[in-house]
Amino acid sequence: MRYSEGRLLGDLALDRPGTVSLQQQIAQQIRSRVRDGRLPAGTRLPSSRTLASQLGVSRITIVGAFDELVSEGFLQSRHGDGTYVSQEWRQAFAPRSPEPRPHLSLRGSSVLSSRGFDLFRRAPTAWAPEHAESFLPSQVAIDTFPMSLWTRLLTRNAERREAEMFGYCDSHGYLPLREAIADYLNDARGIGCTAEQVVVCTGAQQAFNSLAMMLTDHADVVWLEDPGHIAARLAFETMGCEVRGVPVDDAGASLAGAERLHPRGRLTVLTPARQHPLGVTMSAARRAEWIEWATRERAWLIEDDCDSELRYRGSPLPTLFGMDRSQHVIHVGSFSKVMFPSLRVGYAVLPADLAEQFAATVSILGRSPATALQAATRDFIAEGHLHTHVRRMRSHYLARQEALVAELRRQLGSMVTVDEVSAGMHVVCWIPPHLDDQWVAAELARRGVHTYALSDYCVAQQLPPALLIGFGATRERRMPEAVARLAEALREVVAD
């Protein structure tokens, strides 16, 4: 195919004061015409001189654009004969066939694997609710975060030119951050660890996945609190473990209950600071029992210290990691809640001789977070801002909780039973016993009100129906209105 010179491409639209160079603009438009078939394979392009004069640009610009497209394979240069659209693109960009593509279910014997299907069915649907103000227990008070301060810290670190800020980070994480985390945990939680025992990851979820990978084999029995962490259960089930539920009573996860029900677990995940999701604090006696069990059985205890900083009443008890003398405890935490979720920085504290293995596993799963973020987080902690922020959040959250509980009681009366919690960011709201809480939560979500169903957290336990209602993202003064929306939707659903 031949076009007489100059007829082609004379209509390229150039944005002259644009941020993109003329050469790039020209290359880009030719590329896109090759792609969509407007310039078919074999087309001979105008000479650089002709095109330059037509477009009113220098010939060097055209030659540069052509060279670029030749090196990318879009064009071919035939010596002494000009420049052609490459033949290779004929097949690739033939117009798509007009008949409908095969439906997904026709494509694979089973399109997802059983594991994939199960995962997808159970992945919480509302990871990213559109409204910052929602009742999801995972929503934090973004409105109170010191954003200008944070921007300053991030900018300061983004401006750093050292190679370590750009290359692959130490697989254990950025050392100054690990030092700051060790200091913070020693100080606020009495952990008693060194920076060598701290490994940075992208959050508690990545930590669970890594631990499942490195500490369990297919079909190993794992004990998880029932009800308990959805993320932890997904991690261990995905790795092929047999998950068994540890009953939870007023003193926290019950070892006696688990031993009565199940064969020995290779490991247990516990939330002693604030049982997730019921909110119970594990008693000191129970803590000692579990540590004794892990030592005797040579099993692992994974301590998820979630919400330990957000405690409104009573004293925090020592951590399992701090109490343990036999090095069977791994302590997991995250800054997603005490700072903000999109940060994606968390950590594990491990017995010294496990840190290397954990870091290698995190590397395999996807490595630690971007170094500039780790450095800014380090400054936020080491300069005392985290401490100040957590203290301020404690009083914000306490006020929000009180407003939520008061409004629920006022607006819903005897329809629900709700107790204040001494820590964390959500209350458990028991609904009439004949209702299915998963159905209720789904119906509420359809009406724009986002909560979680308690039974989603259960392994085998049958509990009365309840909703987990987060108060983190809703200011006191907006609570009456927010609860009114919830109450209206709930009344509608119950009347159905």
Add this chain to the structure above:
Amino acid sequence: MRYSEGRLLGDLALDRPGTVSLQQQIAQQIRSRVRDGRLPAGTRLPSSRTLASQLGVSRITIVGAFDELVSEGFLQSRHGDGTYVSQEWRQAFAPRSPEPRPHLSLRGSSVLSSRGFDLFRRAPTAWAPEHAESFLPSQVAIDTFPMSLWTRLLTRNAERREAEMFGYCDSHGYLPLREAIADYLNDARGIGCTAEQVVVCTGAQQAFNSLAMMLTDHADVVWLEDPGHIAARLAFETMGCEVRGVPVDDAGASLAGAERLHPRGRLTVLTPARQHPLGVTMSAARRAEWIEWATRERAWLIEDDCDSELRYRGSPLPTLFGMDRSQHVIHVGSFSKVMFPSLRVGYAVLPADLAEQFAATVSILGRSPATALQAATRDFIAEGHLHTHVRRMRSHYLARQEALVAELRRQLGSMVTVDEVSAGMHVVCWIPPHLDDQWVAAELARRGVHTYALSDYCVAQQLPPALLIGFGATRERRMPEAVARLAEALREVVAD
């Protein structure tokens, strides 16, 4: 235990013009004394008035510090009787027993699981070499990255106050980034996708893990190139798959070879743009064969497009994703190499009806990268900087490769055989056939020279020994000296 007022704590050291408030400094020092036993459980503290006058601070500061420590459980306030170190801390911070802790191997029947042990044994040891200038194939040219520009883009986005910059990101990734990736891929790689088909993750590695999770079950047969991607193999083996090797010849991964050797694979991972690690470009005919196979067998093709942008000679061929009409191809890519490794931003492009599942799986594995980073990456791509940078890198890398190959030939002569590659960031350097390349690489590493052994990439294939030598991180003018170090170390090792 009682101390007369004022004897205690008068020696707290306060840093008055410090960045940390006096109240925090006081609370912190008391906390640390409780922890290390210098203030034993039951100790009565001086009154706030006494301590204030001793330290020369306002009484409000002391009351504030005490309140904080009471709310944290370090202190207890007994009405009318003053403030005491809480009893809870007695047990937790008893001095550690002086006898040595049990060794790791005494702690669990097997401390790591077999999976964990195997993973750890095989995880590449040098994720983070101390020297930016090394021969590791994964080292990129950080010295040529437009850092000031990048800082400007990151700062601009770090300053944004919208809730979406702080909350949990959309599980598919930040929409404007997905749009920019789709435009970029359509433009540069002829992919033909929409932003809805793009899901952001932290890199090719996280993509492999997610795909292994959602597309395979325990004991599924998976075909991987042999030699091939270590990260992909780890991902699928960790998920319990049976990995079988696809032989690689001059036209790329050989379907006929795989069919002759193995039962049908549920999926295959291919690197058509530049076979990893051998560097072959897959022929157009082979591409068509594989697509036909996936369609017929209802299997999945995962296309890792690594190094496609870094092509020095010849034309890139259309991608498998662009050629496929039956929606059996998933395309995986990362900005770690074309931008910088610590960025941790990558993506997968999927058939439209798989995107939701993939996003859910990434969420379970650890969610997408921090939103500010995604937004800055979006600007880098959409404003044309990525395009410019890749073009510049192509000529830098070509020059570095030429320098490396020339120096290897000049300094090592017939001891090695090395060919220039047409794409990517490393050459394959064949060493004398009687040597074990893993041993050679380990010995070189002991001498500070970092390379990878080819046999590390092999599934079952027996190949002659070779080292993968990266040229990305070493400037031309430093090449003679860098190769001299390598040559000296290699001569020493060979003489051993």
